[in-house]
Amino acid sequence: MICDCQLNLFNCEEKVRRFLGAGRPDGSMDLAARDELIEKMTPLVERIVASKLQGRWRQDRACAVQDTFLKLCDPAKLRTWLENPKRTWFCHWVAVVASHAAIDWVRRPDSASVGGVDILPGAASTHASVELQELAERLRTEIIAGLFEFKWEWQLVFCMKFSYLEPSVSDIAHAVNVSEEAVFFRLRKIKERIACRCESLLSPAVAKAALVGTCHPVDGFNRLEPARRDQVNAAIRGLLAARPLKEQYAFSMKYSPLAVSPDLLAAQLQEDENTVRGWLATIEKEIQHLFPPEQY
Numbered sequence: 001m002i003c004d005c006q007l008n009l010f011n012c013e014e015k016v017r018r019f020l021g022a023g024r025p026d027g028s029m030d031l032a033a034r035d036e037l038i039e040k041m042t043p044l045v046e047r048i049v050a051s052k053l054q055g056r057w058r059q060d061r062a063c064a065v066q067d068t069f070l071k072l073c074d075p076a077k078l079r080t081w082l083e084n085p086k087r088t089w090f091c092h093w094v095a096v097v098a099s100h101a102a103i104d105w106v107r108r109p110d111s112a113s114v115g116g117v118d119i120l121p122g123a124a125s126t127h128a129s130v131e132l133q134e135l136a137e138r139l140r141t142e143i144i145a146g147l148f149e150f151k152w153e154w155q156l157v158f159c160m161k162f163s164y165l166e167p168s169v170s171d172i173a174h175a176v177n178v179s180e181e182a183v184f185f186r187l188r189k190i191k192e193r194i195a196c197r198c199e200s201l202l203s204p205a206v207a208k209a210a211l212v213g214t215c216h217p218v219d220g221f222n223r224l225e226p227a228r229r230d231q232v233n234a235a236i237r238g239l240l241a242a243r244p245l246k247e248q249y250a251f252s253m254k255y256s257p258l259a260v261s262p263d264l265l266a267a268q269l270q271e272d273e274n275t276v277r278g279w280l281a282t283i284e285k286e287i288q289h290l291f292p293p294e295q296y
Helices: 012-019 031-052 058-072 075-082 090-107 111-116 130-147 152-161 169-176 180-201 226-241 245-254 262-269 273-290
Strands: none
Touching (some): 012 031, 012 090, 031 180, 058 090, 130 152, 152 262, 169 245, 226 273, 245 273, 262 273
16 A cells, blocks of 8 residues: 555655644644645545445445544544554554444444444335335434434534535535534534434334435436536535525535425524525526536
8 A cells, every 4th residue: 555655745744743733832733734634544544444344334434434533633543653663654554543443333332223224315115115114204304303403503514414415524614614523523423313313213124215305406417427426516516615504504404315394494594484495496596507407
């Protein structure tokens, strides 16, 4: 495994020292250096976790990635690498941390309730019984109720993560103006709350029933090639980034498998329902202008 640091293209050790405040008169941490490390190590961490958790749900992989970065953002943990006289390359150490995080996630007693069933995406099945569909709808309702226990700014982070637009953690952090570490922290707290509320509803069977969510905002999106899908989603994310946060919240909550209704969104935002519907209609119209239905 050869990384940019070994090729003298990126100095991991220098970034770690800056993050830990080494050389700064006041000893303050350089968060920009931390963010650069996270960005550089994200592909490696995702690749390691995916290889360790083959065959498991996306939720499991996402949680293991988050656990890895929570450890990598822990100054005490970083110092164990930096102060080790026999330390290896930083990327090698990160790969070990990611591997352990994936293994630890599988061993967690609650892993089946959080990731063993893919809470949000829900695999669609034409053979799902009416009973399972009703159970999936109860699950959707409970997830929304758990989500609504948090401030809407926290809800935005969660639904952006699981929206059909597939933003990266850095995209989410930039949109809500918080650090990537804060994004990971909010996601973890919300998922822990939801897991507690939904424990009695989760089973391997309910995973076969799709949550009643809306489709992607672009008609025919699922027929596109993967590269074109990425382009479409990137364009929509750019469009949304220019909108106020409340409008981004409303759109992300609607265009996720939760498909939260405008009246509930209005109540959360303490806005008039017609106002919220107007936001959604305006954004949807702009998307249709960018990607006319007849093209897809």
